[in-house]
Amino acid sequence: xxxxxxxxxxxxxxxxxxxxxxxxxxxxxxxxxxxxxxxxxxxxxxxxxxxxxxxxxxxxxxxxx
Numbered sequence: 001x002x003x004x005x006x007x008x009x010x011x012x013x014x015x016x017x018x019x020x021x022x023x024x025x026x027x028x029x030x031x032x033x034x035x036x037x038x039x040x041x042x043x044x045x046x047x048x049x050x051x052x053x054x055x056x057x058x059x060x061x062x063x064x065x
């Protein structure tokens with residue numbers, strides 16, 4: 001399993017969408033949560049699932065609600 005850190009301040013679009021929501025966590029390309037990381041909830045999202053590969057050009061596409 002791998003992970004990727006994306007600095008939202010390096011991109012205008014991401015900064016506009018996420019700067020007030022960091023940290024923003026995605027699992028398998030889907031929005032998992034923001035503002036804080038619940039370790040137990042994150043473990044549940046990761047355990048027992050086959051990871052979906054995300055290419056080098058993957059970018060978050062959903063704005064936090």
